[in-house]
Amino acid sequence: MPDFSQVSPEPSLTPSGQDLAPFNTLGLPARADAFVTLRSVDQLNALSDLVSQYPGLLVLGGGSNMVLPTHIDSLVARVALAGVHLIEARSDAWIIEAGAGENWHDFVAKCVEHGWDGLENLALIPGTVGAAPVQNIGAYGVELADRFSGLTAWHVHQRQLVEMSAAQCGFAYRDSVFKHDAPGTWIIVSVRFALPRPWRAVLEYPDLQRHFGLAGSGRAGASTSTKGVTPTARSVFEAVCQIRRDKLPDPAVVGNAGSFFKNPLVDATARDALLAQHPGLVSYPQPDGRYKLAAGWLIDQCGWKGKQLGRAGVHDRQALVLVNKGGATATDIMDLAAAIQRDVAARYQVTLDPEPIVWRDSGKK
Incomplete structure (x- = not known):
């Protein structure tokens, strides 16, 4: 597993009180009595040590899929593990691994930039890479499970890193095993993606078909649209961003x-x-x-x-x-x-x- 540690991390963790309003996209008033930021895999054992001192563990990524109460007496651990790596360039897929704390949209943009195509339909979804498998995020005809290769997670109580396949993650529509196991059991450390080669545009959704002039054609993977535009991963990425911005409020402006x-x-x-x-x-x-x-x-x-x-x-x-x-x-x-x-x-x-x-x-x- 690649090193997702940041520079010179402290292996210890010292909880402190924290206003969580900036850490949830709904902007709800919430305060944690005990808050830590996980920046290195070297801190995982220290986190497990802390958990027994609190009534529970809330693992926080980008806070984009959470409804938080005004007061949280559980230990709150914000995951900030960073890093993006090309693991393998296979003939049928790029295998990419990203730290759980990476911003999801920035990660998708980086993949498109490097020619690692296949995640562009999931552009502009708020949150982190580590939170994406929990929800099995999906948009415009693609789910995370469609591009998933595996992940590494920390079992908080057993104190061990575990490699998990798609089957072990139990992916379903907006669902996974992480939503059903007891809260605080798992901390996702890194996620691996298999991005298909050759790439094919996924354009089944009406919004994308209209954008590329494919409405009513039924040509989900068409190479050329009636507008004379050949869809590329970059153009699909930009189309998804435009459609989402037109339809959805920016959490930075409206919670x-x-x-x-x-x-x-x-x-x-x-x-x-x-x-x-x-x-x-x-x-x-x-x-x-x-x-x-x-x-x-x-x-x-x-x-x-x-x-x-x-x-x-x-x-x-x-x-x-x-x-x-x-x-x-x-x-x-x-x-x-x-x-x-x-x-x-x-x-x-x-x-x-x-x-x-x-x-x-x-x-x-």
Whole structure:
């Protein structure tokens, strides 16, 4: 495993109080009694030593997929392990490894810059490399699992580094084993990616097809568009960035955690019944025969887009995004989420599940 240590790190860790408002993209007021920053693999044993002194361990990356309470009595460990390395140039793939603390978008940009193509559809997703497998992030037709080669994680209680395959990570739609094991069991140290050679543009999503003039053509991997543009990894990267900026608020300007709800999966019978009642229903067929419903469409149809409840609101351009309207707390966000869930369930008999990890006091999520 490459060395993801920073220069001359201190192997010891000394917890201190920390305001976490700058460390969560929703901008929620939160304070940790005990906060440490992990900058070197040499500090992992020291971290395991500390864990037993606190009621739990909250592992924090970019804070882009978290709903934090106002007070956290668990130990909070921010992962800042850095480094990006080309491990192997195989005939069928580039094998790239990145430290868990690397900014995800910057990592994707670096890969495109070096000609290590295949992650461009995942551009501009906030967060860190280490957080990406936890959520099995995905966008515009690509999931992290599609480009995953393996990862190295620290088992906090067993005090050992463990190599994990895709099967061991248990990837599913916006899910992995890391979301189901007890909080604080794992700290992801580094992630390896297999980026395919030769590269092929993934352009299935309507937004990308429209951008490249492929709308209605069904040519997901087409080499030339009706606009006379040949899609490249760089042009796909730039298109995804433009589309996301047009549709989604910048967390640095408006506090948000990205898409707040998962797109619900239903069987064909349920989808057909819903389509009969709601002809405009937006759904996408899945390989297993089920259908993925567009949660944003469901929320929009219930009249929530642009609406506000207390100090939290729904973004006016993307109904999947809940925003901090100023001074919102975790309670405000979750009250709004619950109201939306009730309305969607009442109208469509569909349950919306939140994407972010909602952290509770005393080391529970």
